[in-house]
Amino acid sequence: MASESEHSGECHAAGEDTAVRRTSIDHLPDEILINIFSQLSFSELVDVVRKVCRRWRKLSRDSKLWADKEYHVGVSRHCNSKNCKSGRTEREAIRIFRSARSLRKVYMWRTVNRHVINVLCNKCRRLTDLHLHSAQVFSYSTVTDLVEQCSRIQTLRASDELLRTERASVAVSRLQHLRVLRLQERHVLNTPVVHPFVLRPLADGCPRLVEIDFGHLSVNMDDLKYFLNAKKNTLKSLRIKWSMDGTRSLLSLLPVYADSLECLELYEYDIARDLAREAFTTVGSLRNLRELWMSVPDRVPPGAAALAFTNGGLQELKVLGLPYGCGVEDNTVIAISRGCPSLRQLSITRARKLSPAAFSEIDHLEHLEVELSVEGCQGDPKATDRLTEQMPNLVIRGTVRARLQLFYFGPPEDNIVNADKRPESDEDSDSDSSVGSNDSERG
Incomplete structure (x- = not known):
């Protein structure tokens, strides 16, 4: 039978009849606390748990808690579960990136300042999934920061601006863990901005690439042939146009x-x-x-x-x-x-x-x-x-x-009938050739 002290939250230490100590959540090991925190939402981890004490703040950053968490910049309708959080402003995004340093998945549904991406790269170095807006502009330094600081990226979606230059493409090819790459046409004010992008360095790098989506982009056929031959033993999924110019079928x-x-x-x-x-x-x-x-x-x-x-x-x-x-x-x-x-x-x-x-x-x-x-x-x-x-x-x-069905519209007093069925009235049979000509024009 449980003693009265045990019911009250107190227990006697072994060998001590009078010494009594009180237990609390602080006596739980880290593993159990992390398991408890795993039941909490994204917002609770960031806005509550990390503000309790230094120990909880440290545990709230454990990588196990962030494997299924997503942060969306821009449109909040993409968040429909407790594991998602969204923010509309760049200031809010920067705050989250600094607080949730084990964040794995980030989706940007609007263009952001280069500083926001730099903070993301510097703080969230365990990032695995990054989806950027199709109008996002990249500088070479931003691309290199992304590759060097977030080297664990496995899924990357961005505009073809990401591969606009030879050295930028070479930098992206150094992503050793990249498995999925989705490219989009860059759009500014709903207008596509078409310019060539460099593909060949990806053929020689990204050893784990298994899926690539070229979207509606036009790819140089020689570069495409080189890329496909280089990835013939690893590539499992391909999304691309039927042909590049209507005559040279990529098939x-x-x-x-x-x-x-x-x-x-x-x-x-x-x-x-x-x-x-x-x-x-x-x-x-x-x-x-x-x-x-x-x-x-x-x-x-x-x-x-x-x-x-x-x-x-x-x-x-x-x-x-x-x-x-x-x-x-x-x-x-x-x-x-x-x-x-x-x-x-x-x-x-x-x-x-x-x-x-x-x-x-x-x-x-x-x-x-x-x-x-x-x-x-x-x-x-x-x-x-x-x-x-x-x-x-x-x-x-x-x-x-x-x-x-096609319909024949006769004079106002006639009913609507099928185009292949002409009215059988006497008036119709006596009509002159000019009326028949007008009927054929309607058909």
Whole structure:
């Protein structure tokens, strides 16, 4: 049975009947206190815990507490959990950087003064994720400070301004832990600022780089070829435009990744019409792809998109997204259902011709139990009805809408009818040629 002293928070020391000592939270070891602090929010760690005493201030900086914490500069709507904190002013950001020196993840949704980035580099040297605004300007000294002080960065998002000069690109290439690099066009007042950037030094550095996103940037084809050849054994994810000038398709450079590339996203379809079939066939040769996103506009020749999923198909593909899939036809959906047996998530948007015959093949995809999205697609509204019966675990987002009809607008007293059905009144049959000419112009 517990003694009365134990109930009151007091305990007797061994061998001492009369000596009594009182225990408190200060007697807990550091490990337990850190475990307690891990349940607190970002704001509580910065604004409360660190102000209690010197010991708590020191423990509040333990790296274990900051592995999942994020700080956002600018828009606060990106913070939706206790592990996030946001500030709108540069002064607030500087205060946080000086207080939370073990901060790992920083997102900047607005441009900031160079001094803010310098404070971040000098104080938060354990930084692993840094996302900068696309209009942020860099000086060479800022780039070198970032590389030297925050050498543990693993994910970096910035404008192409970061690689504007040879020596700046060489500095970035010294990030030994960099795994993900996302580049953006620099925008000033919503206007893109286009200038070349230097890519080759990254090919010889950044040994752990596995993912690169070129966004909508135009890359020199010779530099790109050099980069892809240098990273063919390490690069797993690539996001880039279909081609650089509409004629030189970068897909001709990708066969070296046939066994290594796992994620591919292709922006801005601008392939010349006579090269379309070759381009989609090349996509289908990347046998190890797990995730594929590509736009399929309406100017794609009929049957070309299906070539990415025929000739053996993409057997390992699990996620497929076809945004702006205006050129997706029934034969494309059928080819997907037959050539991608491991598919778990399929998203098709804005397709214009989809029938039940195409979706009747999808029930062969045994692993498609996560999501099927048909947002903005047109065709037979009943195209997906059968899937909900045969695949009860499948989540279908959106519905296939009926195709738009052309209408014939006759005289005010006539009703609206289909364009391919003319009014059958006597007055219409007796109309002269000039009226028929006007009708054809409306059509």
